[in-house]
Amino acid sequence: MATLLDIRNLETHFFTDEGVVKAVDGVSYDVQEGETLGIVGESGCGKSVGAMSVMRLIPEPPGKIVGGEVIFEGEDLLAMDIDEMRHIRGNKIGMIFQEPMTSLNPVLTIARQMAEPLQLHHGLTYEQARSRAVELMQLVGIPGAESRVDDYPHQFSGGMRQRVMIAIGLSCNPRLLIADEPTTALDVTIQAQVLEVMQAASVETGTAVMVITHNLGVVARYAHRVNVMYAGRMAERGSAMDIYHDPKHPYTLGLLQSVPRLDAMERERLHVIEGLPPDLINMPQGCPFMPRCPFATEQCNETPPLREVADGHLSACWFADDLDELNKKRIEKIQRGGI
DSSP states (O other): OOOOEEEEEEEEEEESSSSSEEEEEEEEEETTTTEEEEOOEEEEEEEHHHHHHTOOOTTTTTTTEEEEEEEEETGGGGGOOOHHHHBBBBEEEEEEOSSGGGGGTTTOHHHOOOHHHHHHHOOOOOHHHHHHHHHHHHTTTTHHHHHHHHGGGGGGGGHHHHHHHHHHHHOOSSEEEEETTTTTOOOOHHHHHHHHHHHHHHHHHTOOEEEEEEHHHHHHHHEEEEEEEEHHHHHHHHHHHHHSSSOHHHHHHHHHHTTTOOSOTOOOOOOOOOSSOOSSSSOSSSSSEEEEEOOOOGGGEEEEOOEEEEEEEEEEEETGGHHEEEEHHHHHHHHHHHO
């Protein structure tokens, strides 16, 4: 597959009265044509800010993209003027924003909101755009699309509004769809339905999808590759198989161990990652995960590089190659009653 999006050393900072928040601090990754890429990490790790940086939607002030390149189809989006970016947004790159239930305009019909990008980017008449909107609603599984297209957002359930947002994101047949927390506030049944809709639409249209979430279960089934972010940096990158079956960073390992398992012992305690995320204004020296890492040593006072530990599998940990053995010893110690 060819590279569709190539992000190189992206840096996005927020300049506040308390200091400079390095929300995205030198992040690099790529998205291949037609693939589904998962970006995971806890709240505040820079997932959404990174996506907003790709779309050039960072509010200035206080935010500013201070470095890096965002190469999309061979062109640097950060070097484009605002008119060129308007042609990209919604047309070649679609986006589903966080809190989709509040993203729709409550005083405009679904038809009107879905028609706008089609009229703007493809030059369709309103009637043509409305007809296309019905097709898109059918694509994402909204029943009675012909009659429901003229309804208002409050007449739809949360799951149906989310489907409308997916339809809007796909309306102009974008090369890339960025889904920022696409299943927020939905129950697990609707989450599964929405993700199935996104996957089916991606397969049918050939659109690459970037799914941003803190829920590891969301990307386990659908993502081809996974990026794990922590404190504005990339902690680990690799295929979904690598990340879930052979994690090479203590933070990734902690996230996976924090997920309840159906095959766990009845009284087995759920693992937690001790401590709190670092203050992005006053980052600790060395590895940002060091204060919370059970395997940290003096060497962790030096910032580890993001290095390849296997084919296509990268980790920013000095002990990535020994993580399995270190974890086994830790588990044995816990089972013997140690700390």
